[in-house]
Amino acid sequence: MAAGQLTIGAARQWGLGYTYLFFPHFHTNWLGNSVRFSTTHDAKKFPEFHLDSFQLALNPNPKDDNQYDTNRVGKPILHFIVDARDCRSVSMGLDLDQSLRGHLTESSMDIHPVTDSHLALPHPAHGAQGPPVMNTLFGSTPLAGIAQFPLTSTSTMAIAAVLASLQGSVIEYPYHSLAAAVLLVPVLYVILNEFIRDSARVKGMKGPRGLPLIGNLAQIRTNAAEQYRLWSKTHGAVYQIQLGNIPVVVVNSAASAKVLFGQNAQALSSRPETYTFHKIVSNTAGTTIGTSPYSESLKRRRKGAASALNRPSVDMYVTHLDVESKSFVEELYRYGNHGKTPVDPMPMIQRLSLSLALTLNWGVRIASQEEDLFDEITEVEEEISRFRSTTGNLQDYVPLLRLNPFSSNSKKAAEMRIRRDKYLGALNSDLDERMAKGTHKPCIQANVILDKEAKLNSEELTSISLTMLSGGLDTVTTLVAWSLGLLAQRPDIQDRAARAIQEMYGEDDPMCSSDDDQKCMYIAALVKECLRYFTVLRLALPRTSIKDITYKGITIPKGTVFFLNAWACNMDPDVWTDPDEFRPERWLEQPDAPLFTYGMGYRMCAGSLLANRELYLVFIRTLNSFRLESHDKTDCHPLRGNSDPTSLVAIPQKYKVRFVPKDEKALLKALAQ
Numbered sequence: 001m002a003a004g005q006l007t008i009g010a011a012r013q014w015g016l017g018y019t020y021l022f023f024p025h026f027h028t029n030w031l032g033n034s035v036r037f038s039t040t041h042d043a044k045k046f047p048e049f050h051l052d053s054f055q056l057a058l059n060p061n062p063k064d065d066n067q068y069d070t071n072r073v074g075k076p077i078l079h080f081i082v083d084a085r086d087c088r089s090v091s092m093g094l095d096l097d098q099s100l101r102g103h104l105t106e107s108s109m110d111i112h113p114v115t116d117s118h119l120a121l122p123h124p125a126h127g128a129q130g131p132p133v134m135n136t137l138f139g140s141t142p143l144a145g146i147a148q149f150p151l152t153s154t155s156t157m158a159i160a161a162v163l164a165s166l167q168g169s170v171i172e173y174p175y176h177s178l179a180a181a182v183l184l185v186p187v188l189y190v191i192l193n194e195f196i197r198d199s200a201r202v203k204g205m206k207g208p209r210g211l212p213l214i215g216n217l218a219q220i221r222t223n224a225a226e227q228y229r230l231w232s233k234t235h236g237a238v239y240q241i242q243l244g245n246i247p248v249v250v251v252n253s254a255a256s257a258k259v260l261f262g263q264n265a266q267a268l269s270s271r272p273e274t275y276t277f278h279k280i281v282s283n284t285a286g287t288t289i290g291t292s293p294y295s296e297s298l299k300r301r302r303k304g305a306a307s308a309l310n311r312p313s314v315d316m317y318v319t320h321l322d323v324e325s326k327s328f329v330e331e332l333y334r335y336g337n338h339g340k341t342p343v344d345p346m347p348m349i350q351r352l353s354l355s356l357a358l359t360l361n362w363g364v365r366i367a368s369q370e371e372d373l374f375d376e377i378t379e380v381e382e383e384i385s386r387f388r389s390t391t392g393n394l395q396d397y398v399p400l401l402r403l404n405p406f407s408s409n410s411k412k413a414a415e416m417r418i419r420r421d422k423y424l425g426a427l428n429s430d431l432d433e434r435m436a437k438g439t440h441k442p443c444i445q446a447n448v449i450l451d452k453e454a455k456l457n458s459e460e461l462t463s464i465s466l467t468m469l470s471g472g473l474d475t476v477t478t479l480v481a482w483s484l485g486l487l488a489q490r491p492d493i494q495d496r497a498a499r500a501i502q503e504m505y506g507e508d509d510p511m512c513s514s515d516d517d518q519k520c521m522y523i524a525a526l527v528k529e530c531l532r533y534f535t536v537l538r539l540a541l542p543r544t545s546i547k548d549i550t551y552k553g554i555t556i557p558k559g560t561v562f563f564l565n566a567w568a569c570n571m572d573p574d575v576w577t578d579p580d581e582f583r584p585e586r587w588l589e590q591p592d593a594p595l596f597t598y599g600m601g602y603r604m605c606a607g608s609l610l611a612n613r614e615l616y617l618v619f620i621r622t623l624n625s626f627r628l629e630s631h632d633k634t635d636c637h638p639l640r641g642n643s644d645p646t647s648l649v650a651i652p653q654k655y656k657v658r659f660v661p662k663d664e665k666a667l668l669k670a671l672a673q
Contacts, residue, residue, distance in 0.1 A: 327355070352477075
């Protein structure tokens with residue numbers, strides 16, 4: 001059969017980077033499948049021009065005369081798509097069996113670029129507005145291959161046809177299509193995300209699977225550390241969870257912690273960055289040493305902090321400890337109306353910790369809880385502590401939540417950042433003025449500034465300052481609060497402590513010597529038991545591995561997040577036969593038993609020596625000065641009594657205690673000295 005060619009379109013100038021859809025319109029009563037196409041172009045100027053797909057279709061029910069001429073009704077319409085991304089002009093030709101030539105009559109050809117807007121190029125026959133047959137692109141007539149990628153196989157052509165059909169439905173039924181999209185898009189997102197979430201898991205490691213999108217977040221919103229401990233009974237001491245798509249390895253026993261954090265200290269030397277705390281709260285003043293990822297800057301800051309917090313340095317701070325702990329006892333006596341009025345000790349504890357932190361770091365005191373700076377710093381630092389929570393900020397693990405313009409978390413975090421920047425700037429400026437005048441007192445900040453070998457910039461100095469500030473307010477404050485509440489309900493422990501203290505000091509010496517470096521063994525054991533039993537930082541700050549780690553034949557890849565469940569490790573039944581009991585004597589029986597409250601390995605708390613010395617002096621002076629009497633029946637159990645189970649730091653419920661002087665005359669004499 002002879003073949004001929006019918007030219008159906010003239011050369012047309014096109015823009016680059018588009019896929020074009022051609023609409024040659026023919027009038028015919030014949031519908032066949034032996035049509036083939038070819039193209040011609042200027043081979044010297046332009047690369048090869050490819051025909052991607054075509055379809056011979058019928059328009060059965062045109063809606064109006066504007067869509068087709070009336071004489072086209074029921075006639076087959078020929079559509080085909082070409083990829084013109086590499087061409088500037090082209091002539092289209094149609095090769096067909098000679099027997100068909102008499103059945104085809106050229107009508108017009110319209111060229112449509114398949115772009116995001118799907119706007120047709122203007123055609124001379126239809127004016128600047130484009131062709132009326134634009135409805136064909138999105139109407140009821142099926143089209144082949146409307147897509148911006150080449151169709152090189154039957155399957156891709158089929159997919160393109162489905163997409164084209166969907167596009168047609170969108171135009172014809174916009175509201176129905178919108179409703180369908182609202183339902184379909186989230187479903188597709190969830191399905192795709194599940195593949196991503198599954199591929200992110202540590203291969204070969206057990207752990208609860210969790211829910212789509214959020215992983216295990218819903219299961220650990222409150223009392224996360226206790227839930228991790230319970231899961232360890234099913235999945236083993238080391239297993240994985242997922243917070244959103246992020247896999248986290250949770251370590252729940254003393255033995256496994258020793259292996260992973262002790263033998264891989266360098267590999268687990270970094271911290272993960274979270275959106276709320278690192279990107280919003282800390283994007284101006286920076287992070288503390290404890291929350292900073294591993295870097296050369298971190299090494300310099302840790303070196304500076306270690307120098308300021310080693311044993312010789314702590315011995316130099318004894319005078320500050322003496323002043324602040326004596327002031328604490330005086331406030332308990334004064335605000336408690338000589339033991340007649342029950343009082344909430346939290347403000348006094350906060351002033352003690354805050355004033356000590358400011359004295360050590362900037363050389364200034366908070367002499368009274370009535371000072372404006374006291375209220376501002378304690379409020380802001382308490383809020384910022386919540387933003388460090390590993391479970392309280394869902395936007396850290398579900399990125400879609402960050403797009404919420406009404407997010408109260410983001411707004412509050414930004415507000416706290418601004419307020420913190422203000423008082424940090426004021427403290428630093430005040431120290432700079434005193435240093436310029438030569439009137440400053442020795443303090444960590446001034447010592448580092450004057451140390452030419454330290455080579456710390458202003459951001460690194462601020463990081464050390466924040467470390468001192470947040471560390472004292474977070475851990476020491478809450479531990480003392482938990483401990484005094486419990487001791488008020490345990491007169492037996494008070495009696496045992498009193499007997500131990502009287503072996504070294506009498507009741508006529510309520511202040512005890514500030515030079516006493518934990519010589520009273522029972523009080524030192526009492527401090528360690530409070531640290532173990534309450535574990536105020538239930539989950540030690542998370543780590544990130546900087547290289548692969550192998551544990552029991554499982555390769556845990558670089559970049560994996562690790563949680564040290566300090567609560568579970570301190571309650572490990574393989575270490576203690578009675579972990580749920582508060583019993584200070586255990587530390588006299590097993591003085592070398594592990595304690596996980598300060599963390600473990602390379603990122604262990606650098607201020608542990610100072611914290612232990614401060615806690616010892618506060619405990620021994622308080623218990624030798626007062627008899628603690630409980631005013632209410634507040635639950636001091638570390639789980640049931642937690643006022644905010646979502647917070648990073650476990651904070652006790654509010655309570656009141658009577659601080660009754662044991663020897664009022666001797667106490668007043670000691671406070672007056």
